[in-house]
Amino acid sequence: MTYASTEKDPAQLEATREKILDVALSILQESGPEALTSRAIAEDLGVAHMSLFTYFENHAAILRALRERELSKWQAQQQVFEQRATPENIVQVVEDVLRLYIDFAHENPNLYRLTWVMPEFGIESPEEKPTADVEHCWAFGRLASTGYGVRRF
Numbered sequence: 001m002t003y004a005s006t007e008k009d010p011a012q013l014e015a016t017r018e019k020i021l022d023v024a025l026s027i028l029q030e031s032g033p034e035a036l037t038s039r040a041i042a043e044d045l046g047v048a049h050m051s052l053f054t055y056f057e058n059h060a061a062i063l064r065a066l067r068e069r070e071l072s073k074w075q076a077q078q079q080v081f082e083q084r085a086t087p088e089n090i091v092q093v094v095e096d097v098l099r100l101y102i103d104f105a106h107e108n109p110n111l112y113r114l115t116w117v118m119p120e121f122g123i124e125s126p127e128e129k130p131t132a133d134v135e136h137c138w139a140f141g142r143l144a145s146t147g148y149g150v151r152r153f
Contacts, residue, residue, distance in 0.1 A: 017055050020045065021066050028066070028110045038062070063114065070115055074104075078139045090147040097143060 008016070023044045028036045038059045042049035056062045077100065085093045105112040 013055065017065070020052060020055060020062065021069055024062055024066050025111070028114060029108065032110050033113060067114055070111060074115065082139070082142055085143050085146045087146060087149065090143065094143055094147060097140065
C-alpha cells in the first residue's frame with residue numbers, strides 16, 4: 001500500500017519514492033544494514049523522518065520496496081541469461097550465472113544480505129522467504145533443464 005498525499009500527482013509520488021529508495025540503497029551499501037534507519041534516510045534527504053511515512057507505511061515497507069526493486073533488476077539479468085542459453089552454450093551460461101551470484105555477493109555484501117538473507121532484517125515473514133527462494137530456484141532450474149535436455153550436465 002502506498003501512503004501519500006493526494007496533492008501530488010502519481011509521477012511525483014513515484015519520483016519521491018524512488019528518491020527515498022536511492023538514498024536507502026546508498027546508506028545500505030556505504031554503511032551497512034545497521035545504519036539503514038528511517039532517521040538516516042530522512043537526514044540524507046533533509047526532511048523530517050516522519051515525512052517518509054507519507055510514502056511508505058513504515059520502515060519495513062521501505063526495506064521491502066528496496067528489496068523488490070533490486071530483485072527486479074536481478075530478475076531482468078536472469079532473463080538475459082535464459083535468452084542466451086542454447087544447448088550448445090548452456091555450460092558457459094550456467095557458469096556465467098553462478099559467477100554473477102558470487103561476484104554480486106562479493107561486490108555488494110550488504111545488498112546481497114538485503115535481497116537474499118532478509119529475515120535478519122525482520123521484514124520478511126517466514127511464509128515469504130520460501131516463495132522468494134523458489135523463484136530463484138525456478139530461474140536457475142530453467143537454465144539447467146536446457147543442459148539436461150542435451151546431456152551437457
